[in-house]
Amino acid sequence: MPEADFLSLSSRFVLGPEGRHRLRVSQSLLALVAYVLFALCQQIEVRFGLIEARASWWLSAFYLGGAVLFFIAIRSGWSARLADPSMTLAQSAFGLLAVAGAYGITGPARGALLTIPVLILMFSMFRLNRRQVGGLALAALLLFAAVMGWQVVHEPARHDPRVELVHLVFAVIVFGGMWVLSDRLARLRARLTRKRTDLSEAFERIRQLATRDDLTGLPNRRALMDSLVNETARQARLGQPIALVAIDLDHFKAINDEHGHKAGDAVLRGFAERALTELRGPDVLARWGGEEFLLLLPDTTVTQALSCVQRLRERLVLTPFDEVQPGLRVTFSAGVTRCLGGGDIDAAIERADRAMYRAKAAGRDRVERA
Numbered sequence: 327m328p329e330a331d332f333l334s335l336s337s338r339f340v341l342g343p344e345g346r347h348r349l350r351v352s353q354s355l356l357a358l359v360a361y362v363l364f365a366l367c368q369q370i371e372v373r374f375g376l377i378e379a380r381a382s383w384w385l386s387a388f389y390l391g392g393a394v395l396f397f398i399a400i401r402s403g404w405s406a407r408l409a410d411p412s413m414t415l416a417q418s419a420f421g422l423l424a425v426a427g428a429y430g431i432t433g434p435a436r437g438a439l440l441t442i443p444v445l446i447l448m449f450s451m452f453r454l455n456r457r458q459v460g461g462l463a464l465a466a467l468l469l470f471a472a473v474m475g476w477q478v479v480h481e482p483a484r485h486d487p488r489v490e491l492v493h494l495v496f497a498v499i500v501f502g503g504m505w506v507l508s509d510r511l512a513r514l515r516a517r518l519t520r521k522r523t524d525l526s527e528a529f530e531r532i533r534q535l536a537t538r539d540d541l542t543g544l545p546n547r548r549a550l551m552d553s554l555v556n557e558t559a560r561q562a563r564l565g566q567p568i569a570l571v572a573i574d575l576d577h578f579k580a581i582n583d584e585h586g587h588k589a590g591d592a593v594l595r596g597f598a599e600r601a602l603t604e605l606r607g608p609d610v611l612a613r614w615g616g617e618e619f620l621l622l623l624p625d626t627t628v629t630q631a632l633s634c635v636q637r638l639r640e641r642l643v644l645t646p647f648d649e650v651q652p653g654l655r656v657t658f659s660a661g662v663t664r665c666l667g668g669g670d671i672d673a674a675i676e677r678a679d680r681a682m683y684r685a686k687a688a689g690r691d692r693v694e695r696a
């Protein structure tokens with residue numbers, strides 16, 4: 327097996343399939359590695375005679391066991407049922423407990439351990455809210471204060487009260503600082519989230535403006551061209567026919583002249599609404615410009631398209647535009663062609679257009695095939 331394949335297979339075995347879950351698993355694995363390093367450091371201190379061996383073994387067993395359990399809970403997918411599948415709060419609290427325990431058993435070098443809660447709190451800031459981070463910082467402070475107090479009382483020979491007091495003051499400054507920092511970070515995150523929402527709303531609006539006709543809400547010319555390209559590519563794969571229909575409302579200028587431009591707008595909207603109720607989901611009716619529409623009918627032969635257009639005509643006969651002017655009837659002329667895709671798109675539009683003009687010339691309110 328090539329080396330690269332072996333590596334990707336073993337990383338898949340340890341971390342699971344790609345995705346958010348894998349990110350969580352790799353983070354908990356990283357935490358496990360950190361605990362192992364921490365245990366090794368403790369062993370060095372044991373060798374130096376700074377820590378008692380038995381206490382060190384017990385504590386190492388506690389936090390390594392905990393870290394393995396967290397890893398299993400996340401890797402197995404069990405934690406996915408929780409609100410935070412990364413178990414950030416639990417992992418951070420556990421880490422702080424382990425460090426406080428280590429502080430209790432570590433000899434003169436224990437002051438260095440005060441830097442580790444900073445690391446834990448910094449990691450937690452990316453996932454937890456400021457109340458949770460504040461709670462963790464306060465809990466860590468109380469935990470350390472309790473361990474310091476307990477040691478001063480029970481082992482005054484090894485734990486000088488003056489040194490513990492200095493450590494405690496430093497802990498207050500550092501943990502307090504972490505809380506202030508988490509507050510700033512939370513505000514920054516909230517601002518970023520707001521900006522991201524604004525940005526995606528603006529993007530959606532731009533997309534609408536670029537692809538929709540403002541008056542009717544139908545796809546515009548550009549969106550129809552995109553649909554044509556996509557559909558004809560699909561047609562090439564599946565061998566299905568596509569029909570294209572050019573539709574132009576009859577005597578629309580007269581409607582504008584007699585009833586006003588607003589009434590003309592309402593007729594365009596009304597036509598779009600009526601037509602959409604007669605079409606299937608995959609059909610695309612677009613406003614091509616003015617009072618002209620283009621209809622794309624995927625998986626439809628020209629004969630089927632002719633009966634679809636016939637249905638539209640009947641619909642307009644049955645539902646006059648009473649909302650514009652009581653009894654106002656609107657008709658259209660249409661031209662139908664088959665679109666073969668690729669280089670035929672422009673040619674098909676032209677064929678449908680020419681057929682539609684033939685329908686106009688033949689007296690309007692009719693449909694011609696190209």
Ligand SMILES: Nc1nc2c(ncn2[C@@H]2O[C@H](COP(=O)(O)OP(=O)(O)OP(=O)(O)O)[C@@H](O)[C@H]2O)c(=O)[nH]1
Nearest residue numbers: 574575576577578579580582587588590591616617
């Ligand atoms: N109200 C309104 N009118 C529009 C819009 N776009 C184009 N028009 C008008 O549509 C009319 C089209 O007129 P013509 O091209 O002469 O077509 P027609 O009167 O429908 O005649 P035939 O197509 O030959 O049946 C023009 O008066 C345009 O001003 C629009 O968005 N709203």
